Amino acid sequence: MGMKADNPSRCSAGRKDVVTRWVAFIAIAMFNPIPALAEPSPASAGPADPKLIEDLVAANRILAMQGVVDGMGHVSVRHNRDPKRYLLSRARAPALVVADDILEFDLDSNPVDAKGQALYSERFIHGEIYKARPDVIAVVHNHSPSVIPFTVSSVPLRAVAHSGGFLAEGLPIFEIRDAGGMTDMLVRNAALGRALAQVLGNKPAVLMRGHGAAVVGPSLPHVVGRSIYLEVGAKLQAQAVALGGAIKYLDPEEGRLIEARRNYNRSWELWKREAMGAR
């Protein structure tokens, strides 16, 4: 209900439906002192650390170069000056993102200054996860090609290799029909973003049925590394399944021991050089 009010024109609907929704929208707006869509632009937390912007640009290009995103998908990072702000590109293919494309958003996913540019319609994935997960510093949304089959299959994604330690306890799947009924499957508003964050819970990633995944982490290298090894892990499991024999999955305890020590520094050096052409 609140979700519909947030975005009353989301569904193609008969005239009567539209009227009903506008009535609901106005009613909710009257009882909510600061409705998200009506509020003025939020204040900036000030200029972000240029090194963080550089890493965010690199993260965009790395994900593209590694095949984890194509023309679609996005990656954000929490602002270094204010945990209530995050940084995300204007609506642009990740491979093309440059520092000037990075915009600042509040956690309701309102831009501080859109600079007249189009925004990712699914930016609510980022804002709502940052609200729900204070430990999360960076978020990726992708349509990872080897992961998608596991979002629609009754076969659950599990870890076959140590590089997928964070998969060893399994990942939840977000079914947008449960949250929004029939949609165009995009997380186009805060309500859908909240529902997604809820399914994510305290996990490192959530699969999205027929769509892709949202991956979270304590840093940009971490979230990029997890996104890449989520793709790798899904592919490895698919190959293992195709062999037709019994499979020895990682023990969840092995996964925990791996995650306790895991960082992506060595790979990040490589990925960043390759993506930024400075090799």
Add this chain to the structure above:
Amino acid sequence: MGMKADNPSRCSAGRKDVVTRWVAFIAIAMFNPIPALAEPSPASAGPADPKLIEDLVAANRILAMQGVVDGMGHVSVRHNRDPKRYLLSRARAPALVVADDILEFDLDSNPVDAKGQALYSERFIHGEIYKARPDVIAVVHNHSPSVIPFTVSSVPLRAVAHSGGFLAEGLPIFEIRDAGGMTDMLVRNAALGRALAQVLGNKPAVLMRGHGAAVVGPSLPHVVGRSIYLEVGAKLQAQAVALGGAIKYLDPEEGRLIEARRNYNRSWELWKREAMGAR
């Protein structure tokens, strides 16, 4: 019968057959005031918008770069000055097409001026679809490698991901044996093109048994985007099937809601830059 008359030398045949066909051809030519193959070159609709030519060249290269076409396959666009003319390269590998290769054709697929160049023998796919589908502005014919298996399998192609929203209601399959019996499987004449357009109906694409697909759309970015995501979607479904579990396909209503809003602008910017080397 009419089909054979259009292209009497299509089949390797005995002497008697050839005579019979020429008799049939001449008879039909006498009763048809303007037989396709005998008419003089059609008049030009005038120079096409250079931006449209540029996009058509880009479309050729994008399809090659994305692996949707190899040395074979082609893409056309309706002329911006006259819906009864379309633009298509001379017979050349799409990756090599430049503006000078683009020729103008009438809807019977006669070139305005062939400039002494060889023509795609399957250009009738384009002309006959433009005749049958006034809404179509651009057409791709390809041998998309992940799609071909679905043209010969009893397993139907369906949408597993939102990027394949246009697949959610299923695509028809053109069986050339129904239209032309034993052939070399190419759509070498207007009759086969018409039969293909008929099977296409009002759909966004038609699969061609043991051959590939013809994809249509309201613009070049749209038809290129659909061609790429047809390939992606086929691959995703194949991967999902290989997992061996039950699969949750997109609801047709989800597909309709996706298609109602779908454009390929963000990806087109990326694809065009990559293909034209101006990144």
Add this chain to the structure above:
Amino acid sequence: MGMKADNPSRCSAGRKDVVTRWVAFIAIAMFNPIPALAEPSPASAGPADPKLIEDLVAANRILAMQGVVDGMGHVSVRHNRDPKRYLLSRARAPALVVADDILEFDLDSNPVDAKGQALYSERFIHGEIYKARPDVIAVVHNHSPSVIPFTVSSVPLRAVAHSGGFLAEGLPIFEIRDAGGMTDMLVRNAALGRALAQVLGNKPAVLMRGHGAAVVGPSLPHVVGRSIYLEVGAKLQAQAVALGGAIKYLDPEEGRLIEARRNYNRSWELWKREAMGAR
């Protein structure tokens, strides 16, 4: 027996075996007026057409670029001045072959002038096929990665797409154990080459169990095109099989009609430009 005599040191063997084989070798040499390994270098047919050499170099690089050969594999062409001579690189990775690497061989696979270079130990594939098949102008030997599984599987390779028209009647498989018992699986001598040519018969290609394929054709573009589409066709069939449904293979008559008209000129222009860096 004769085969062993041709290459007495082929197997690691006990001392007695070696003696027995040398005796057999000498005996056969005495009764054969011109034993292959003892004859002086054959005469040259004269310098080959530089355009043919250029195309042979291109063929080497195209096969590498298309993934049909890796560091191993080779391609030859019959000499334009003498059907009893053929042209083949010295033992070198195809991607690195330049005009100076091309050597001339007689049909017993003796080099006219080895220039002190190592030779492909499997050159007998080429010579023996040229002997047996006067219609063949060019030969490729490869370890085509999608084809190898069909050389060891009980599932026969068949054509699912029109680009594989030449597969529609099926291809024979050479089992080297039938010809040579336990070997290192290489066609190291004329006897094994002859056995391979015999299994090839009048077909466009022969699969080699646990090894790869030998592909033949009436020109370099033809044999390169067939090698590429043999790989493509094997991959397409594997994908179709993996879908698990019934498969509609090409009718052999469709295959014949395709082959009657097939050439690779359009793709050859693309492949050659890509491989020679002149795009």
Add this chain to the structure above:
Amino acid sequence: MGMKADNPSRCSAGRKDVVTRWVAFIAIAMFNPIPALAEPSPASAGPADPKLIEDLVAANRILAMQGVVDGMGHVSVRHNRDPKRYLLSRARAPALVVADDILEFDLDSNPVDAKGQALYSERFIHGEIYKARPDVIAVVHNHSPSVIPFTVSSVPLRAVAHSGGFLAEGLPIFEIRDAGGMTDMLVRNAALGRALAQVLGNKPAVLMRGHGAAVVGPSLPHVVGRSIYLEVGAKLQAQAVALGGAIKYLDPEEGRLIEARRNYNRSWELWKREAMGAR
């Protein structure tokens, strides 16, 4: 027991456990005159052959370019002046390794001079294999993507093609749980390295469950070639299995005959040129 003493902080543990382990560590240290972790830096065997360093750098890059390693994985070679020393990069992505990154280690995997750099935590794989196998001159550790599924599947890796002759007798699988119980799956100390070397036995490679492989050989080209064809062979078998028919594997005798003659010189020339950009 000895293993735990070597690395008492390997597991996250309660306070009491930590105390117990330190006591054990000190006790063992007192009874072992030269405990590995306490000894001073070993002496250098002197500068290595620059050609060997060049080949080791090339090996790193080749493995990356061929997809056998990504950001992780490593390759070492025995020092040309002293079989009790080996050469290995500091902890760095193989694609980025240059001559200055190469360090010298003794067979306990202590660096002669770490130059203040981080070391590969799994260097014990190399040192312990060199101890156990005097015939081994070079070692690769990788997470080869087509091999990993065979490390967790009940379907054993076998040779379907002659390029995998060294697989024909089968490869052992190292289960780290047998050696170390619950771990983060890395071979972080000498005891785990010794256990791995023991499972390797006299074979050319050992698979590591849920992790990858360790490959050995009599030279850098050999170990690189085996690593590449281990990946190729695993992929070929997976494809053959997916066809669903019966499979003719190589006869072990064929494998032996292949290995008796096998070298990788021709491919090494290609790989090195490609990897070092001097093509």
